[in-house]
Amino acid sequence: MMMTSPEPAASSLLPPAASPELVASVQHALALKDLLEQEFEALRAQDLDAFEGMQPRKLEIFQILNALTRVGTPESLLDDPDWDGFKHMIMDCRELHRRNEVLISRKLDAIKGTLNTLLGMDQTASVEVYDRLGRMSRSKRGRGFEEA
Numbered sequence: 001m002m003m004t005s006p007e008p009a010a011s012s013l014l015p016p017a018a019s020p021e022l023v024a025s026v027q028h029a030l031a032l033k034d035l036l037e038q039e040f041e042a043l044r045a046q047d048l049d050a051f052e053g054m055q056p057r058k059l060e061i062f063q064i065l066n067a068l069t070r071v072g073t074p075e076s077l078l079d080d081p082d083w084d085g086f087k088h089m090i091m092d093c094r095e096l097h098r099r100n101e102v103l104i105s106r107k108l109d110a111i112k113g114t115l116n117t118l119l120g121m122d123q124t125a126s127v128e129v130y131d132r133l134g135r136m137s138r139s140k141r142g143r144g145f146e147e148a
Contacts, residue, residue, distance in 0.1 A: 013085045021077060022086060025068045029089040032061045036096035043103050065090075 013026050035058055042050040069083075070076050077083055 013089065015082045015085075018082065019077075021068045022082060025065060025083075025086050026089065028061050028065050028068070029086060029093065032058070032065070032093050033089065033096065035061065036093055036100060039100050040096070040103065043100060043107070046107075 014023060018026075035054055039051055039054055039058075042048075042054065066072075069078055069086075071078060078087060
C-alpha cells in the first residue's frame with residue numbers, strides 16, 4: 001500500500017526530495033505511534049478487548065514497514081541519511097512499546113500477587129482479616145481463599 005502525498009504531520013519529517021518509500025514509511029510510522037498511544041490508553045482503562053483488537057493492525061504496520069525499508073536485506077534503505085528522521089520516529093515508537101510493556105508487566109505482577117494472597121501462597125504478606133469476634137487481626141500466616 002504505497003502512499004504518495006504525505007500528510008501534513010509527515011511533511012515536516014521528510015527531506016525535500018523524499019522517495020515514495022520514505023514518505024510511506026513515515027506515514028506508517030506515524031500510524032504506529034498513534035496505535036501505540038491507543039494501546040496505552042486501552043491498557044490504562046483495562047480494556048483488553050480493545051487492546052487485542054489493535055494487534056492485527058500493529059502486525060500489518062510492521063509488515064508494511066519491513067517491506068518498505070527492506071530492512072535485513074542487502075538493499076536496506078535505512079543506511080541512507082534521508083532516513084534518519086524515520087529512524088528517530090521508530091526509536092520513539094520503541095520507547096512507547098516499552099512503556100506499554102512495563103504497564104502490562106506491572107498489571108500482571110499485581111494480579112499474580114493478588115492470586116498468591118488469595119491462595120495463601122504468599123508467606124510474606126500480612127493480610128488483615130476479622131477474627132471470630134469481628135475485630136481486625138493481622139495474621140502473619142493468613143489463610144488462603146480456599147481455607148476461608
